[in-house]
Amino acid sequence: MSDSSGDAVDYGTATTLPAKTFFVSMLTRDIELDDAILDLLDNCIDGVVRSHSGQDEMPYEGFEAIVRISEDYFELEDNCGGIPIGIARSRAFRLGRQTGDIVDQDERTVGVYGIGMKRAIFKLGRNSTVKSISDQPFTVNINSEWLDSDEWTPLALEPYRPPDGARLGTRITVHELYPGVAAKLADVSWIEKLRQYISDHYALIIAKGFSVKIEAHGVTSKPITPAPFVLAAAGELGGDGVQPLIYRGNIEGVEVEVYAGLLSQPLDEDQISERHGEQDGRSPAGWTIACNDRVVVSRDRTYLTGWGTAGVPSYHGQYSVIAGIALLWADHVQELPLTTTKRGLDASSIVYARLLDVMREATKSLTSFTNKWKTKEARREPLGDTKQKSLSELRAFDGVTKVKNGKLKGLYTYKPELPTPPQEKRRPRVSFAAEKEEIAALRDYFEDEELSNSEVGRLAFDEALYEAGYAK
Numbered sequence: 508m509s510d511s512s513g514d515a516v517d518y519g520t521a522t523t524l525p526a527k528t529f530f531v532s533m534l535t536r537d538i539e540l541d542d543a544i545l546d547l548l549d550n551c552i553d554g555v556v557r558s559h560s561g562q563d564e565m566p567y568e569g570f571e572a573i574v575r576i577s578e579d580y581f582e583l584e585d586n587c588g589g590i591p592i593g594i595a596r597s598r599a600f601r602l603g604r605q606t607g608d609i610v611d612q613d614e615r616t617v618g619v620y621g622i623g624m625k626r627a628i629f630k631l632g633r634n635s636t637v638k639s640i641s642d643q644p645f646t647v648n649i650n651s652e653w654l655d656s657d658e659w660t661p662l663a664l665e666p667y668r669p670p671d672g673a674r675l676g677t678r679i680t681v682h683e684l685y686p687g688v689a690a691k692l693a694d695v696s697w698i699e700k701l702r703q704y705i706s707d708h709y710a711l712i713i714a715k716g717f718s719v720k721i722e723a724h725g726v727t728s729k730p731i732t733p734a735p736f737v738l739a740a741a742g743e744l745g746g747d748g749v750q751p752l753i754y755r756g757n758i759e760g761v762e763v764e765v766y767a768g769l770l771s772q773p774l775d776e777d778q779i780s781e782r783h784g785e786q787d788g789r790s791p792a793g794w795t796i797a798c799n800d801r802v803v804v805s806r807d808r809t810y811l812t813g814w815g816t817a818g819v820p821s822y823h824g825q826y827s828v829i830a831g832i833a834l835l836w837a838d839h840v841q842e843l844p845l846t847t848t849k850r851g852l853d854a855s856s857i858v859y860a861r862l863l864d865v866m867r868e869a870t871k872s873l874t875s876f877t878n879k880w881k882t883k884e885a886r887r888e889p890l891g892d893t894k895q896k897s898l899s900e901l902r903a904f905d906g907v908t909k910v911k912n913g914k915l916k917g918l919y920t921y922k923p924e925l926p927t928p929p930q931e932k933r934r935p936r937v938s939f940a941a942e943k944e945e946i947a948a949l950r951d952y953f954e955d956e957e958l959s960n961s962e963v964g965r966l967a968f969d970e971a972l973y974e975a976g977y978a979k
Contacts, residue, residue: 568716
C-alpha cells in the first residue's frame with residue numbers, strides 16, 4: 508500500500524498468538540479434576556499400546572500406575588514404557604495436534620486431541636516435573652514463571668539419570684497445587700469417590716490386567732478392582748426364557764459390540780411403587796459405552812443413550828433392572844465419537860448416530876418386556892430362574908445372524924423371543940396413597956414391622972371385609 512506521495516507504507520503484522528494465561532485458564536475450565544487424573548492414566552495406557560503390540564486377552568498385564576496424593580503434591584508413576592525422546596521433542600508437550608500429524612496409527616489408543624497430559628498438569632497446579640525413562644531418559648519442568656509469561660518459550664529437556672533397576676516409564680509430579688485441588692486431594696471421601704470413578708471408567712482395562720493404586724492417607728492402597736458388568740440369562744446363552752440381546756458389526760470403520768438385557772427379574776407393580784422416588788445410587792442400570800476399552804459413559808439413563816427419545820420411554824424405577832454396554836474399537840482413534848474430556852459422546856458423529864439406533868432398539872424391546880410383566884396378577888413361573896452372565900461369556904457367544912435390511916443392515920444380531928405372561932383375566936385392582944405414619948400405625952396394629960406396604964394394604968382390606976360381614 509502507498510501513502511499520498513506514492514511511497515510504500517509498512518503497517519507491520521498483527522499478532523495472533525493466544526495469551527498463555529487466558530489459554531490455560533480456558534483449557535482447564537471445562538474438565539473436572541477426576542477426569543483430568545483419568546487423562547493422565549490414559550497416557551499410561553497409550554504408552555502400553557505403543558510399546559506392547561498384540562491383541563491378546565490380557566494386553567495390560569504387568570503394567571501399573573501408582574497415584575500418590577496429598578494436600579501438598581500430586582504424583583503419578585507408571586511402568587508403561589515412558590515417552591520416547593522424539594515424541595517428547597515434537598509433540599508430547601505441544602498443546603494439540605498439528606495438521607498432518609500421523610499419531611498412533613493402527614494402534615488402539617485413546618488420546619486423540621493431544622491436550623490430555625498438559626491440561627491435567629495445568630488443572631492440578633503451577634509447578635510440575637515430568638521424568639521419563641525410555642530410549643533417552645529426560646526430565647522437564649513446567650513452572651509458574653513459564654505459566655505467567657506470555658512467551659511460548661520451548662521447554663528445556665534435561666538429561667536424567669534414573670536409579671539402578673528403574674523400569675521404563677514416566678513420573679509426573681505437581682507442586683504448588685491450586686487451593687481447590689489441594690482441598691479435594693486432602694479429602695478422604697473425595698479420594699474414595701475417585702477410586703470408584705476409576706473402577707467404573709477403567710473397568711475393562713483393569714479386567715485386562717492393568718493395575719491402578721492410590722496411595723493417600725486414610726484410604727487403602729490395594730489395587731482398584733474393576734466394576735463388573737453382568738446380565739441375567741435363563742440357563743445357557745441362546746436358550747429359552749430371559750436372554751440378553753446382542754449386536755455386533757462394523758459402523759463406519761469402527762468395530763462395535765452391544766449387549767443389553769436384564770439385571771434381574773422384571774419388577775411387579777408393588778416393587779415399582781416401593782422403588783418410586785428412591786435414589787439409584789450405585790445401581791448398575793443404564794447404558795455404559797467404552798471406546799478402545801476406556802469407558803466414556805457409565806450407567807447413563809438420559810437422552811445421551813436414547814432414553815426419552817424416538818419412542819423410547821424416559822428412565823424410571825420400573826427400568827432399574829435394564830442395563831446395556833456398547834464396546835467400540837478403532838485403530839484410528841479419530842474415528843471414535845470421543846469428546847475432549849472423554850466424558851460423553853460427540854453428538855455430531857455418524858458412528859454415534861448409528862449406535863444410538865442400536866441402543867434405542869434394544870431399550871424398546873426391554874422396556875416393553877418389563878411392561879408386560881409388571882402387573883401383580885402376572886404369574887412369574889414362566890420367567891424361570893436366571894443366572895448372571897459375565898461380559899466375557901457374552902462376548903464368547905456365537906449364535907448371531909446377519910441383518911439383511913433396515914437401519915441395522917449388515918450387523919449381526921441375536922434377538923431372543925422373550926417369554927410373555929399367560930393370558931389371565933385381570934381382577935379389579937384397589938390402590939391408594941397413604942402417609943408413612945399411617946402405614947407405620949397399621950404395622951403396629953398388626954404387630955409385624957416386617958410387612959411390606961402391599962401386605963399392610965391387603966391386611967387392612969381383609970379387616971374391613973371382615974367388619975362388613977363379607978366372607979368367602
